[in-house]
Amino acid sequence: MGPTDTTKAGAHHAPAHEHGSHEELSFWRKYVFSTDHKTIGIQYAVTGMLFLLFGFCLMMLMRWQLAFPGRALPLIGRLFGEERMPGGTMLPTFYNELGAMHGTIMVFMGVVPLAVGGFGNFVLPLQIGAPDMSFPRLNMASYWFFFLGGVTMLASFFVPGGAAQSGWTSYTPLADIAGTGQTIWILGMIFLITSSLLGAINFITTTIQLRAKGLTFFRMPFFVWAQFVTAFLLLLAFPPLEAAALLQLMDRVAGTSFFLPTGLVVSGQALQVSGGGNPLLWQHLFWFLAHPEVYVLILPAMGIVAEVIANNTRKPLFGYRSMVYSLIFLGFMSFIVWAHHMFMTGMGTTMAAFFQTTTMIISIPSVVILTSLIISLWGGSIRINTPMLFALAFLPMFGIGGLTGLPLGLNITDIPLHDTYYVIAHFHYVVAPGTIFALFAGIYYWFPKATGRRMSERLGRWHFWPSLLFMNGVFMPMFLTGMAGMSRRLADGGATYAFAKPVLHYNQWSSFSAWALALAQIPFIINFFWSIKHGEPAEANAWQATTLDWAAAPSPPGHGNFKELPVVTRGPYEYSVPGAARDFIPQNARAEG
Amino acid sequence: MEIPYTVEIRPDTGLNSGKIGIWLFLASEVMLFGALFATYILLRVGAVEWPHGAHYLNIPLATLNTVVLISSSVTMVMAWASLKRDDFGKFRMYMAATVGFGAVFLIVKYFEYSAKFHHGYFPKTNTFLAIYFTMTGLHMLHVMGGMAVNAYLWGPGAKLWRSDKEHFTNRVENSGLFWHFVDLVWIFLFPVLYLL
Amino acid sequence: MSDTHAFDLKKHVRAYILVFVSLMVLTLVTVAVSRFHLPVHQAITVALLIATIKGSLVACYFMHLISEKKLILWVMALTVIFFAVLLWIPMATVADRIGH
Numbered sequence: 026m027g028p029t030d031t032t033k034a035g036a037h038h039a040p041a042h043e044h045g046s047h048e049e050l051s052f053w054r055k056y057v058f059s060t061d062h063k064t065i066g067i068q069y070a071v072t073g074m075l076f077l078l079f080g081f082c083l084m085m086l087m088r089w090q091l092a093f094p095g096r097a098l099p100l101i102g103r104l105f106g107e108e109r110m111p112g113g114t115m116l117p118t119f120y121n122e123l124g125a126m127h128g129t130i131m132v133f134m135g136v137v138p139l140a141v142g143g144f145g146n147f148v149l150p151l152q153i154g155a156p157d158m159s160f161p162r163l164n165m166a167s168y169w170f171f172f173l174g175g176v177t178m179l180a181s182f183f184v185p186g187g188a189a190q191s192g193w194t195s196y197t198p199l200a201d202i203a204g205t206g207q208t209i210w211i212l213g214m215i216f217l218i219t220s221s222l223l224g225a226i227n228f229i230t231t232t233i234q235l236r237a238k239g240l241t242f243f244r245m246p247f248f249v250w251a252q253f254v255t256a257f258l259l260l261l262a263f264p265p266l267e268a269a270a271l272l273q274l275m276d277r278v279a280g281t282s283f284f285l286p287t288g289l290v291v292s293g294q295a296l297q298v299s300g301g302g303n304p305l306l307w308q309h310l311f312w313f314l315a316h317p318e319v320y321v322l323i324l325p326a327m328g329i330v331a332e333v334i335a336n337n338t339r340k341p342l343f344g345y346r347s348m349v350y351s352l353i354f355l356g357f358m359s360f361i362v363w364a365h366h367m368f369m370t371g372m373g374t375t376m377a378a379f380f381q382t383t384t385m386i387i388s389i390p391s392v393v394i395l396t397s398l399i400i401s402l403w404g405g406s407i408r409i410n411t412p413m414l415f416a417l418a419f420l421p422m423f424g425i426g427g428l429t430g431l432p433l434g435l436n437i438t439d440i441p442l443h444d445t446y447y448v449i450a451h452f453h454y455v456v457a458p459g460t461i462f463a464l465f466a467g468i469y470y471w472f473p474k475a476t477g478r479r480m481s482e483r484l485g486r487w488h489f490w491p492s493l494l495f496m497n498g499v500f501m502p503m504f505l506t507g508m509a510g511m512s513r514r515l516a517d518g519g520a521t522y523a524f525a526k527p528v529l530h531y532n533q534w535s536s537f538s539a540w541a542l543a544l545a546q547i548p549f550i551i552n553f554f555w556s557i558k559h560g561e562p563a564e565a566n567a568w569q570a571t572t573l574d575w576a577a578a579p580s581p582p583g584h585g586n587f588k589e590l591p592v593v594t595r596g597p598y599e600y601s602v603p604g605a606a607r608d609f610i611p612q613n614a615r616a617e618g
Numbered sequence: 619m620e621i622p623y624t625v626e627i628r629p630d631t632g633l634n635s636g637k638i639g640i641w642l643f644l645a646s647e648v649m650l651f652g653a654l655f656a657t658y659i660l661l662r663v664g665a666v667e668w669p670h671g672a673h674y675l676n677i678p679l680a681t682l683n684t685v686v687l688i689s690s691s692v693t694m695v696m697a698w699a700s701l702k703r704d705d706f707g708k709f710r711m712y713m714a715a716t717v718g719f720g721a722v723f724l725i726v727k728y729f730e731y732s733a734k735f736h737h738g739y740f741p742k743t744n745t746f747l748a749i750y751f752t753m754t755g756l757h758m759l760h761v762m763g764g765m766a767v768n769a770y771l772w773g774p775g776a777k778l779w780r781s782d783k784e785h786f787t788n789r790v791e792n793s794g795l796f797w798h799f800v801d802l803v804w805i806f807l808f809p810v811l812y813l814l
Numbered sequence: 815m816s817d818t819h820a821f822d823l824k825k826h827v828r829a830y831i832l833v834f835v836s837l838m839v840l841t842l843v844t845v846a847v848s849r850f851h852l853p854v855h856q857a858i859t860v861a862l863l864i865a866t867i868k869g870s871l872v873a874c875y876f877m878h879l880i881s882e883k884k885l886i887l888w889v890m891a892l893t894v895i896f897f898a899v900l901l902w903i904p905m906a907t908v909a910d911r912i913g914h
Binding site: 155156157158159160161163222225226227229230233234235260261262263264265267268269271272275279280281282283298299301302303305306309310313584585 | 619621622623624628631633634635638639642643645646647649650651652653654656657660661664665666740741742743744745748749752756
C-alpha cells in the first residue's frame with residue numbers, strides 16, 4: 026500500500042481469520058503485556074476489584090472508630106503499630122489517613138478502572154464490531170500506568186508519617202504542609218491521570234473509526250455512547266488536575282507559594298515562604314476535574330443498566346434518542362457546574378447564582394435518562410436474573426442519590442448541609458448502591474462472554490439481597506445525622522459535640538450494616554472464582570441479546586473477535602419486533618428484501 | 619491482525635486514526651496549559667503588586683527564542699511537505715534543522731535559567747517567578763519530548779519510509795502537529811510572562 | 815494521504831513563507847509595543863490580540879486547520895470553549911467575592 030493508494034475500496038479490511046497466521050505468544054505477551062483489549066479489560070477489572078476490596082477494608086476500619094470512638098479494636102488493632110493504633114486505639118491522624126485513601130482508592134483505583142478500563146475496554150470494541158482498539162499498544166501502556174499509579178498509592182502507606190491524610194480532595198494549604206505521603210499521592214495521581222488520558226484518546230478514536238459497516242452513531246448501543254461521552258470528560262477535565270498536582274508538588278518540594286497565602290501561621294510560627302498564593306486556586310482546579318469525574322463514575326453505570334434492562338425486558342429502550350442527547354448535554358454541562366462544591370468559600374451572589382442555575386439545569390438530563398430507564402420497564406416481558414436485579418435496584422438507589430443532591434446544589438440549602446454526613450450519604454448513594462450495583466450487574470451479565478460460563482444464580486441472590494439491605498443500612502441514617510449537623514471527617518464521629526448526641530447511635534447502625542455488607546460480598550467472591558472453571562457452560566449469545574458483543578462474537582471471543590467483521594443492518598434494541606420469528610433480531614441479521 | 623484505518627482514511631470521517639489521536643492529545647494539552655494560564659490570572663489578580671516581566675526576565679533572549687521556535691515550525695512543516703513530494707533527502711535536512719533549532723532553544727533556556735539562579739531568583743522567591751519557572755519549565759519538557767520524537771523519526775524511525783511511505787509521512791505529520799502546538803504555547807507564553 | 819487531488823507543494827510553501835514572515839513581523843511588533851508601557855489593560859489586550867493572530871496563523875496554516883475535517887474542528891472548538899471557561903470563571907468568582 027503506497028502513499029497514493031487512497032481509494033475508498035482499499036479502506037475496508039477483513040481481520041486475521043486463521044490463528045495459524047501469527048505465532049503463538051509467550052505467557053508474558055499473552056497474559057501480562059497483552060495488547061488485546063479483552064485481556065487488558067480483564068486486567069483492569071480484576072485490579073480494580075481488588076482495589077475496591079482494599080478501599081472497602083479501609084472504610085471498615087474507620088467504621089469501628091465511628092461506632093466505638095476511642096475503644097481499642099480487639100485482636101487486629103495492635104497490628105497497625107504504635108504510630109497508628111497505640112494499644113489498639115485509633116489515632117485521629119490514622120483516621121484521616123484512612124479517610125483520604127479510602128476516597129482516593131475507591132474513585133481513582135477502583136470504580137473508574139473497573140467501569141471504564143474494565144467494561145469499556147472489554148465490551149466497546151465488541152459492541153461496535155471492531156477487531157480491537159485503534160491503538161492496542163497505547164491501551165497496554167494505559168493499563169500499566171494505572172498499575173504503576175496504584176502501586177505508588179499503596180507504597181505511600183509505608184513512608185514516614187503515613188499516606189495522604191488531607192482528604193481525597195487534598196485541599197490546600199493543609200495538603201501543602203502535610204507529610205511525605207502527600208507527595209507520593211501527587212506522584213500516584215500523575216500516573217493515574219496519564220493512564221486515563223491515554224485511555225480516553227483510544228476510546229474516542231476507536232468509537233469514531235472502528236465502527237462496523239452499517240453501524241451509524243444512532244445505531245450504537247447506549248453503553249457505547251456512555252463510554253464515548255465519558256472519554257471526552259476524562260480527556261478534557263483531567264489535565265487541569267494534573268496541572269494543579271504539579272503546582273502542589275512545586276509548593277511541597279520547590280518551596281513555591283501557589284496555594285500558600287501571605288502570612289500563614291502554622292503551629293504558632295509564620296511559614297517561611299514567599300506567600301501571595303491562593304488556596305482557592307487549588308479548589309477551582311481540583312473541582313474542575315472532580316465534578317466531571319462524578320459523571321465519569323455514573324455514565325458507564327447508566328450504560329450498563331441500559332443494556333441489561335433492554336435485554337431483560339425484551340423491549341427496545343424507551344426514548345433512546347432522548348437518552349443519547351441527554352448524555353451529550355450532560356457531558357457538556359458537567360464542565361460548568363463545579364463551584365457548587367465551593368459555595369462556602371466566600372463566593373458572591375452572582376457567581377453563586379450562576380453555578381446553582383447550571384447545577385439545576387444539569388439535573389434535567391439525569392432525570393431524562395433515569396425516567397427513560399424506568400419507563401423502559403413498562404409493558405416488558407421482564408426476566409428476573411441476577412444482572413437484572415442489580416440493574417433494577419440501581420434505579421431507585423440512583424434516584425435517591427440524585428434527588429438528595431438537589432438541596433446541595435442550591436446554595437442556600439447547601440449552607441447547613443455542606444461538609445456534613447448528608448453530603449456523604451448523597452454521593453455514596455449514587456456511587457455505591459448506584460454505580461457499584463450497576464458494575465455488579467455488568468459483571469454477572471458479561472461474565473459468560475468473557476469466560477463461556479455463567480455465574481451461579483443462587484449465589485447471585487445471596488449476594489444481591491443482603492447487599493441491597495445493608496447498603497441502605499449504611500447510608501440512609503447518614504441523611505439524618507447530616508441534617509442534625511454532624512460534620513464529616515470527624516475522627517470520633519461527632520462524639521464530642523452535644524448537638525450530635527441524639528443521632529450518635531446511628532453511627533453504630535451504619536457500622537454494623539457495613540460489616541454485614543462485607544459478609545454479603547463473600548458469595549460474590551466465591552461465585553466469581555468458582556464459576557470461571559465450574560459455571561454452567563453458556564452459549565455464544567447467552568442472553569439472546571441483539572447487540573454485536575453477544576450476537577456476532579463467540580464466548581469468549583478469540584484474537585480479532587470476529588471471524589468476519591460484522592455488517593450492521595438495524596438498530597441496537599430490536600426486541601419483540603412484530604412478525605419476527607424470535608423475540609429479538611441481532612444487529613447484524615441480514616437485511617430484509 | 620491489522621487494525622483498520624490506522625493509515626488509510628475512513629471514508630465517512632475523511633481521517634486516519636493517528637491524526638484523530640494526536641488532535642485529541644493536543645486538546646488535552648490545551649486544557650493542561652489552560653490551567654496554568656488560569657493560575658497566572660488568579661495569582662496576578664490577587665497580588666498586591668505584580669512585577670513587570672522586564673524586571674526579572676531577559677526579553678532579548680526570549681525574543682530570540684521566539685524567532686528560533688517559529689523557524690523550527692517552518693522547517694518542521696517543510697520536512698513533512700518534502701515527504702509528500704517523495705523527497706527523502708530534503709526531509710532529512712529539514713528535520714535535522716528542526717531538531718537543531720530545538721536544541722538552540724534549550725541552550726538559550728539554559729542560559730536564561732542559570733542567570734536567574736545566579737541572581738538568587740528561584741521559584742520560591744515570589745509567585746511571579748514561581749509561575750514563570752513552572753510554565754516555561756513544563757513547556758521546556760514538551761520541547762524535549764518533541765525533539766526526542768523528531769530525532770527518532772530523523773534517525774532509526776526513518777526505516778519505515780522504505781516499507782510504508784504513507785505511514786511514515788503520517789507519523790511525521792503527527793509529530794509536526796505536536797511540534798507546532800509547542801510553538802503555539804510559546805507564542806502565548808512569551809508576551810504574557812515577558813512583556814506584561 | 816489526505817487529499818484526493820495531487821499535493822500542490824508550491825501553494826503550500828508559498829503559504830508557509832508568508833506565515834513565517836508575518837509571524838516574524840508580529841513578534842517584533844509585540845516586543846516594540848511593550849516598550850511603550852501602555853496602561854495595564856491596554857497592554858494586555860494588545861499583547862493577547864497579537865498572540866491570538868500569531869497562534870491562529872500557526873494553527874490554520876502550519877497545522878492545516880484551515881482545511882481540516884469537520885470532526886477535528888468540532889473537537890477543537892469544544893476544547894476552546896472549556897479553555898475559555900477555565901480562564902474566565904475562577905477569575906469571575908474572585909472578582910465577585912463577598913466583601914469585595
